[in-house]
Amino acid sequence: MSSGEKTQTGSQSGRSDIRKGIENAKVVQFPEANQGSAKAQEVSEDRRFIYRDDGIWRRNGDGAPFFLCGSVEVLGESRDEAGQNWGLLLAWRDRDGHRHEEAFARALFAGDGNEIRTRLADGGLTLGAGAKAKAAFLEWLASLQSSQRARSVTRIGWHRFGGGDVFVLPDETLGETSERVVLQTLDREASLFGVAGTVEDWKIQIGALCMKNSRLVFAASCAFAAPLLGLLGEEGGGISFKGSSRLGKSTALRVAASVCGGTPQNGAGGYIRSWRSTGNGIESTALASCDVLLPLDEIGQLDPREAGEVAYLLSNGQGKARASRTGGARTVARFRILFLSTGELGLADLNREAGKATKAGQEVRFADLPADAGHGQGLFEHVHDHDTPDAFARHLRVVTGQYFGAPLRAFLHRLTQDLAQSGNEVVQDRLRVRMGEIMREWLHPYPEASGQVRSVAARFAMVAAAGELATQYGLTGWEHDTPTVMAGICFEAWLAERGTVGRREDEQAVAQLRDFIAKNGEARFERWVDPAQGDAAQSEESQPPGERFRTQNRAGWKRWMKGDGGRYEWRYFLTAEGMSEALAGLNRRNAVQTLIETGYLLPGKVKNSAVISPPGHRNVRAYEVKASILGTEEGDR
Template sequence: MSKIDFDSINSAARSSFERVLANLLPDGRIEGGEYVARNPTRADSRPGSFKVNIATGMWSDFATGDSGNDPVNLYAYVKGMKQSEAARELAKMVGVAPTTDTGICTIRTAQRARENGGAQRKSKSDWLPIVPVPDDAPAPPRTHFRHGAPAATWPYKDQNGALLGYVCRFDVEGGKQVLPLIFCSQRDNRQWRWQSWSVPRPLYGLDTLAAAPEASVLIVEGEKAAEAAGVLSNNTMVVITWPGGSKAISKIDWNPLKGRRVCIWPDNDEPGFKAALDIASKAQEVGFTLVGVVLPSADWEKAADIADFASQWTTTDFHQEIKTRKVDVEVFRAEASKRYDIDGGSTAPSQNNSLQFLLRTDGVYFVGHDEDGIPKPPEWVCSPLKVLARTRDEEGKNWGRLLEIVDPDGKTHTWAMPMDMTAGNGDTYRGQLLSFGLRLAAGKYGKSRLHMYLTQYETVGRARCVSRNGWHSGCFVLPDKTYGDTAGEHVVYQGLLHENLFREQGSLADWQENVGCYCVGNSRFAFAVSAAFAGPLLKLVHGEGGGFHFYGGSSVGKTTIVEVAGSVCGGGGDKGFVKQWRSTDNALEGLAYLHNDGLLVLDEVGQAQAKVAGETAYMLANGQGKSRASKTGAARNVATWCLVFLSTGELTMADKIAEDGRKAMAGQSVRVVDIPADAGKGMKTLEALHTFASGGELANHFKAASKRFYGTPLRAFLSTLTSEPEKAAQRVTQHMEAFCKRYVPDGADGQVSRVARRFGLVAAAGELATEYSVLPWPTGEATRAAATCFAAWLNCRGGVGSAELSAGIEQVVSFFQAHGASRFEDTETDTLRTVINRVGYLKTIRGERCFCVFPSAFRREVCNGYDSSMLAKALADKRLLYADKGRNTKNVWVDGKTVAFVVLSYSILGVNDANGVNAVESIEENSLTLPEAEVRSARRNAGDGAEPSHSSHVPCMNREGEMDGNSNALHAIHSLHTENSQSENKKTHPDSPSPANIQEGRDWHYAEDGTKRVAII
């Protein structure tokens, strides 16, 4: 086993030390027995402080306190490398073997250590820096023992403003000396020392960098230049520098620049250019974005920096210099090679050396070569266009390029271009680039060279692409911004950029003061605004999408409701975020995809075809488009989404679907629920006017304000939501469960509970936005609005039973009301009458007139489109259909024989016959509560003497997601059915019990006065 022989290497180096020193420190000179040179590890303007003993190899920098004992140690210090690496390089220089036998080396090393008192110690003194400087530290010295008082002193501070030390500049004969001054400790001693910080060293300006997290950063060389640039910039950017000069780049902690946009302004000399390239190489390692390097003019004086122009330039001049001189790092690298023969690498990232592209301030240039390999003059290809990174999706597919385009106004646009766009003639991607303001060279070579540049330009950057808005792992993507945890990877929207739906204008405070605050007390507006925040929550709580349809007469204010809701998400243009129903189902599918995990607003369903409206209701809520085949016949990827949508129209969705003779299925009524736009307060959609004189005045204000201020509420909501998605999901789930528990009546059909969860989601979304200080509402406002709209939907629906059952019974009743006895042959009249399209007989059974319907006619006509068995059972439960046990039919004697009929009570017509048989139930369409007298009567007739309370207070959810238990309001939705006998000769129902007793039979309650009632509470 071998080990580095430091003794042999040092001995060989001392024998030719002058040659070694001339190579290592070429600008030095011999003074007596010492070699005096500038210290290359710091900004040392002239020789004097840094000296090396030629005989022993011991060295010291009297300005900083750094010192060492041998040539290897000196070599390691100057080169900034480890002792072992320095020994190997120095051995090669002096021509000796770097290693020897382990045992011999160990003995020699130990002997040398004893003789020299530890010559292998570190190059730094054993004084250790104390950072930050403690409060009880003594005042720093005012003068240097050799240079006197400093001409300038710059304090270095950390991110919190705590002092780390100083850098002092001394004006000395023939130049300057720049020395660090830091507070140190050595065992029990503490004092200020003229030495530098331990590696990695801090940046100058950390306190201002931390105070402006969104500001751009300018890096200059030297504290004097940094101070001058800070004044000239007028605090429009953060200016920083580093200690130690151009050769100390590797010793600096650059990590505070992570995530920042950085521009570099180097000194106008070779060390300055080298330093700029070294800093630029840190961009990918640290994670900052290098936006460019300021290229100093070749006409400027050597080593000129910003401080040399401080007295000549204004702030405008300063910014103009940056704008006109800033170039891409590849252009700067080429210029550095040209001016100073700096090996900065190739300026042509292309793997084909005959095809090179240069990036300059005015655009991309193509550099060709002649037959002898000599470069031709650069030819302009297009305006500024940078390839920032390669993009690919989570599966490593759909590769693309992340591009940065600068338009003629100087505005920067970023676009992730899919590489599959380059497969054809390129018209698609060129059209998109041109729409961003890219200018392309004319002639036959412009298009081909642009194509060549985009497909062959190599870049080491990587980014993850997504093809739609919404949640992607832990982050939420909008076309122009990504929120949340990207797992350390840049995530971008990739694809053709259609109109950005999520534009913003004004501040959040503007929207709150002019739009949001006036929604309080106006249930339709508050509910619609809350719904705008519900889309991003769907996936967090595994909820299902769906819609809310505001219906009502013309000019009632339906569109204003959805315009206000849309202003939460975006706007711009005449209709803002609102889209129109007047589209094909394919177009609506595309719209849904673009609104994934968000809100879709569709105005005026009356413009859509009935077929499109019905099918779209299913499609939007189900979150899946049509299956289509590709050119090869294989199935394409099906578009999917998850969203909440708002709709408006003069008709209910069911009435719209019925325009072409279709029937609205229960699934459609569950997926899109109808809410009357009129709030019932005599002010159309409004209930509270606030400071406005009339409803029209407030409505006009809503319209105008939602067009001026938009987009900021959703972005503020996403900023907080994406920082705590798990916590938000838990809170929302608690809200939804509490809402359903409080507002869904006992025994309600599953369809009602399903819709209630969506109302609960909207309530939770509004409460969460209030908690995040996005909505300027009192706690509980969103819940009150959702409860009111839920009640309105139930009243519109007609109860809490099954929608299919209610619609089916309505179908049966409508059949008999439309035809009466005209299609039934009366078996008990002497009048001869021809019955056309007979469906049965009219016959008295046990003293009651009944319709005896042929079973086939009952299925085909009376129950057309519905389950006849289900309806027969429901009608039997309501005592409107009589059947034999275990059957839906009853045997009846007709024309001398027994025939099976579906037998229904004549009372299904809803009118009294000659015998005084009563009509069927009627439904009271109240809003949230019943008149007190009717509720009390219903309670008494049902055998419940409790008196319900009618407080107008509506409970809300507390911060734990539970319902406020202090409310005594009646929140159940009431539906009262009455059937009163108007005949003087009242008869009890043929199947009813004795009037002396009150007996409950399913929904019906029979009272002593012969009245049949039901109160679902």
């Protein structure tokens, strides 16, 4: 290996040095730094660099060596299953002696190196200053090689390698594989999965207070349910606690967050994210929360224009398709999300504010659960030894700031053990059977329940089954059936808020047509009054109300005629364009069939419409709607 040449200024000479460093590198035995282990790692050594106890130095020709950085240990090289995303796994100690480990993508070495230097400096590593030291530092990184290997992943959550499942957190990988698995991203976010206290602390200080409170038990069970999405193949989605302020919605969110993690500064509250973001921001947040609960506070901060799209984005688990700088397609972000939200408004309220209709699919993926438990204490049914709901909420805020993060790690540890010992299929079948039992119990009184209701019931049942599993693992301190009973109470509350066990589109079809006629009955429906005949002309009830407005932008006609009961009423005839406008956002064919089944639309011979001949027109095809859709016998007077 040739000796180091004098460092040249200019980008061309710098790239030449890096190429030479890679070509001249060789694999040697390099002892681990500051680890005290007898085992040595194989890393590359370049004679241009000097390794000392106080750090790494660069030879400078005939001059004195200059300092690059503090002591760094090379643990190995990382790459994904496709042989991409190569990186280096480095370890070092900060000025307080604390050990840091992080995987850095080699793509970070391709630029000016500022990003990797910033991350190392943020971790307490001492770096040499000046352009000369920076250029030589990149030379040193480019020269490193190791025979040790690790698997790199770009997101947290479940990953399968060699037939085994592991769960990756920013600072820990749970499960057994033949190789070490590391999280390696181009951008680093501060880890929110902090741990304070033990599982026993959480059970005594928080879990015990959830007892007898359906929303608190349900919220905590959601945190255990999120890792089951991928294992069970369930769709993503979420639940939002909806209700007025000061009910305790944020307290429930903190309880759920305390299962997962937190930060030293804010306790479990540090794990909670905000809805105050763009759609792109929510996408990056979702990617950083794959397979774990995503708590989002106050949906009212979300732009109403993006609410519907965000609901689909979080539940479908797929980000937007974007073009790269060269015009090609970027890799689409993929994730699995179970989110828990709070807000005074629901998804339908936000869509209404934005002037959009709420699709049934959005409503299923984003289930609004009434936060008020109906016991005069806001979200709570029982405040235990506290005098008021407010005092109880303040106490929960204190304890969730002291104990957090341990239950999720213990749950994942036990779950990965179960998967390794029993196999995926056995664990999956056991959970699916239990979910089926829970759903049958809940839906037994509703044999006519639609697929939409059953889909939400499946999500609630998964939450209940997860709570039972965590209780079986000894992580909650609850009775075995507590999660199912409390989740059942929440499901009934959601169903009561929804108002029907049928398809939402059926209700929407009637509501939209009713609203369209009520708003436009006089302004956009031209009057159609037949010439008076015989004694009928003398009857007061046979005469229509006086005209108040002139019809513009006609959507159809309103004909004064006898109804089913023999009384005179308006009968509405909508043109095809008018019906399409009235049913905007719905599947027109299905909506028309629903209107026929409910008796509001009279079926015609061709495509459920009939040919009519209003005054001044001939052979117009229209849909005939009864006045009873407006909810009064007289219709729109």
